[in-house]
Amino acid sequence: MPKILSTAEVSDFRERLCEAAEELYAEHGMEGFTLRNVARELGVSPMTPYRYFHDKDEMLAAVRARAFTRFSEALEKAFASGGDAGSRADAAGEAYVRFALEQPADYKLMFDVSQPGDEKYPELNAAAGRATQTLTRHVFPLIEAGFLEGDPDLIGHIFWATLHGTMMLHLAGKLGTQYDYRKILDAAFTALIRGFAPKGK
Amino acid sequence: MPKILSTAEVSDFRERLCEAAEELYAEHGMEGFTLRNVARELGVSPMTPYRYFHDKDEMLAAVRARAFTRFSEALEKAFASGGDAGSRADAAGEAYVRFALEQPADYKLMFDVSQPGDEKYPELNAAAGRATQTLTRHVFPLIEAGFLEGDPDLIGHIFWATLHGTMMLHLAGKLGTQYDYRKILDAAFTALIRGFAPKGK
DNA sequence: GCACTTGCCTTACGATGTAAATTTATGCTG
DNA sequence: CAGCATAAATTTACATCGTAAGGCAAGTGC
Numbered sequence: 436m437p438k439i440l441s442t443a444e445v446s447d448f449r450e451r452l453c454e455a456a457e458e459l460y461a462e463h464g465m466e467g468f469t470l471r472n473v474a475r476e477l478g479v480s481p482m483t484p485y486r487y488f489h490d491k492d493e494m495l496a497a498v499r500a501r502a503f504t505r506f507s508e509a510l511e512k513a514f515a516s517g518g519d520a521g522s523r524a525d526a527a528g529e530a531y532v533r534f535a536l537e538q539p540a541d542y543k544l545m546f547d548v549s550q551p552g553d554e555k556y557p558e559l560n561a562a563a564g565r566a567t568q569t570l571t572r573h574v575f576p577l578i579e580a581g582f583l584e585g586d587p588d589l590i591g592h593i594f595w596a597t598l599h600g601t602m603m604l605h606l607a608g609k610l611g612t613q614y615d616y617r618k619i620l621d622a623a624f625t626a627l628i629r630g631f632a633p634k635g636k
Numbered sequence: 637m638p639k640i641l642s643t644a645e646v647s648d649f650r651e652r653l654c655e656a657a658e659e660l661y662a663e664h665g666m667e668g669f670t671l672r673n674v675a676r677e678l679g680v681s682p683m684t685p686y687r688y689f690h691d692k693d694e695m696l697a698a699v700r701a702r703a704f705t706r707f708s709e710a711l712e713k714a715f716a717s718g719g720d721a722g723s724r725a726d727a728a729g730e731a732y733v734r735f736a737l738e739q740p741a742d743y744k745l746m747f748d749v750s751q752p753g754d755e756k757y758p759e760l761n762a763a764a765g766r767a768t769q770t771l772t773r774h775v776f777p778l779i780e781a782g783f784l785e786g787d788p789d790l791i792g793h794i795f796w797a798t799l800h801g802t803m804m805l806h807l808a809g810k811l812g813t814q815y816d817y818r819k820i821l822d823a824a825f826t827a828l829i830r831g832f833a834p835k836g837k
Numbered sequence: 838g839c840a841c842t843t844g845c846c847t848t849a850c851g852a853t854g855t856a857a858a859t860t861t862a863t864g865c866t867g
Numbered sequence: 868c869a870g871c872a873t874a875a876a877t878t879t880a881c882a883t884c885g886t887a888a889g890g891c892a893a894g895t896g897c
Contacts, residue, residue, distance in 0.1 A: 438863040438874060464752055470854065480877050482855080491854065546808075549748050551665055554809065563810065585823070592815045593824045597794075600801020607750065609764070614793045622786070623794045623828075630827025639843060639894035671885065681846050683886080692885065842895075853884075860877065866870090 449487050449497065451477055456498050461540035465548070468495070496556035499548060502541040503562035509534050510569045520576035527573045528598065532620065535602040546603060570595045584633040597623050650688050650698065652678055657699050662741035666749065669696070697757035700749065703742040704763035710735045711770045721777035728774045729799065733821065736803040747804060771796045785834040798824050 440448075455476035459467040470491055471481045488494040513530030514523055535542040545566070553559055571591025577583045583590060601623070605616035641649075656677035660668040671692050672682045689695040714731030715724055736743040746767070754760055772792025778784045784791060802824070806817035 438865095440875080469852085471852080481853095482878085483876060485855075486875065543750075546804075547750050549744070549808065567810070589815055589819060589823055592811070592820050593798075593827070596801035596805055596820055596824065597798055598801070599805060600797035600799070603747075603804065604797055604800060607747075608755065609768070610793070614790055618790060619793050619797060622790055623797065626794070626831025627824075627827050628831070630829070630831035641844075670883085672883080682884095683847085684845060686886075687844065839897085840895105841897100842893100844893090845891085847888105847890075849888080850886090851884100854882095856879105856881085858877105858879075861875080863872100863874085865872080867868100 445487060452484055452487060452494065453498050453501055456494060457501070457540065457544075460498070460544065470494070492550065492552075493556065495548070495550060496553060496559045499544045499550070499553075500556070500559040500562040502538075502544040503559070503566045505538070505541055506534055506545060507562070507566045507569045510566075514569070514573050520580040521582055524573045524577050527570075528594075528620075528624070531570070531598050532602065532616070535606065539606060542602070542606065546599065547606070567595075581633060583628065583631040585631050590631055593627065594624075597627065646688065653685055653688060653695065654699050654702055657695060658702070658741065658745075661699070661745065671695070693751065693753075694757065696749070696751060697754060697760045700745045700751070700754075701757070701760040701763040703739075703745040704760070704767045706739070706742055707735055707746060708763070708767045708770045711767075715770070715774050721781040722783055725774045725778050728771075729795070729821075729825070732771070732799050733803065733817070736807065740807060743803070744807065747800065748807070768796075782834060784829065784832040786832050791832055794828065795825075798828065 452473055455473045456468055459469070459472050459476065470484055473494075474481045474484055477483075484494065488497065510527055510530050513526040516523065516526050518526070545563075571588055571594075574583070574587040574591040574594065578585070578587050578590075598620070601610075601616050601619050604610050610616060610619070653674055656674045657669055660670070660673050660677065671685055674695075675682045675685055678684075685695065689698065711728055711731050714727040717724065717727050719727070746764075772789055772795075775784070775788040775792040775795065779786070779788050779791075799821070802811075802817050802820050805811050811817060811820070
């Protein structure tokens with residue numbers, strides 16, 4: 436074992452810590468996310484993580500940043516799929532919903548875990564910013580192609596808020612079965628697209 | 637002190653516990669919400685709250701239910717203000733936003749505090765259900781008056797999701813200054829109203 | 838008046854985050 | 868190659884938390 440940890444070894448062990456933490460969170464929720472649990476998962480002593488993260492909050496920030504990154508990657512991959520502006524935007528929206536449903540732990544890490552003072556973690560901010568940009572970018576081609584009219588960033592934020600609000604209510608179990616997330620999203624986007632349709636039409 | 641507590645005394649003390657808890661939550665966030673803190677605030681021993689709530693979770697549920705109730709009352713009051721269907725719906729939407737901004741602690745207790753297994757608390761469910769109904773009810777008059785066309789409950793849920801998503805992103809600090817909640821809500825509702833406008837118009 | 842009940846308190850325990858001291862092991866130096 | 872400096876990891880310790888258990892004292896019912 437080397438005396439001085441190389442930066443590669445450090446970031447490697449950080450990654451293992453994050454992976455263990457993610458698994459614990461996915462399986463047991465926030466109460467499973469314990470420094471002692473994470474340490475035990477890797478077979479190290481409870482204090483070892485402190486050589487790699489300043490405190491639990493910083494570790495949570497890293498875990499959340501990783502979730503944002505996975506999210507961005509999923510959306511970017513969907514958006515990069517071929518087709519015209521409309522079908523690419525559809526794919527991105529679909530990817531958003533699929534991500535929230537299939538990786539609910541990641542989704543909750545991003546949006547349900549409220550971490551006061553999380554603006555202090557640049558890595559988290561960067562990852563969240565990338566996700567925001569990914570989310571709103573797909574509106575530009577829709578406007579260029581004449582599907583919509585208006586400020587693309589503003590419309591992007593509205594789409595985001597719509598998706599976010601619906602999926603959060605769904606994941607929190609606040610939507611009944613009669614008006615589930617799918618019906619709401621379909622109707623909402625139909626209306627929004629009508630609402631933002633070019634005047635000429 | 638009377639030996640046997642009347643139900644009035646019990647609910648009275650429960651209320652005082654909730655008030656203390658709300659204040660602690662509003663001032664110091666979730667980490668201030670401690671049974672010991674609540675007890676100290678009322679000058680009783682740390683175990684006394686257990687005579688009034690089964691455990692901390694039940695107390696949190698009660699506190700959250702009270703937040704839902706205050707929320708419903710604010711919306712209902714706004715909706716009860718005079719005027720036609722449009723201005724009453726406006727007032728309700730305005731009240732929603734004002735509540736989220738002026739009582740952020742209550743708003744977060746409702747929607748930001750995730751309490752796994754909260755369906756076990758009937759009081760919470762009832763209060764949350766009332767809030768949901770209050771939120772969606774104001775759409776009916778809009779349709780009757782010919783402003784909108786469609787399923788009123790579905791449209792109500794969409795309005796709700798839009799408000800919720802936007803305010804949650806705002807309160808979490810995820811909206812920049814350029815596209816703040818006000819711009820987003822204005823543009824979103826303009827578009828939604830256009831989108832749900834009767835076909836004839 | 839006496840035992841019982843009921844509300845509240847004190848005490849105690851296991852879990853948690855983390856500070857401080859201690860041990861371990863490695864690479865450098867003489 | 869011996870020994871030492873030092874980074875890494877562990878052990879120990881403490882404050883705080885939720886809460887279980889048991890004790891105490893004040894009314895209640897006989």
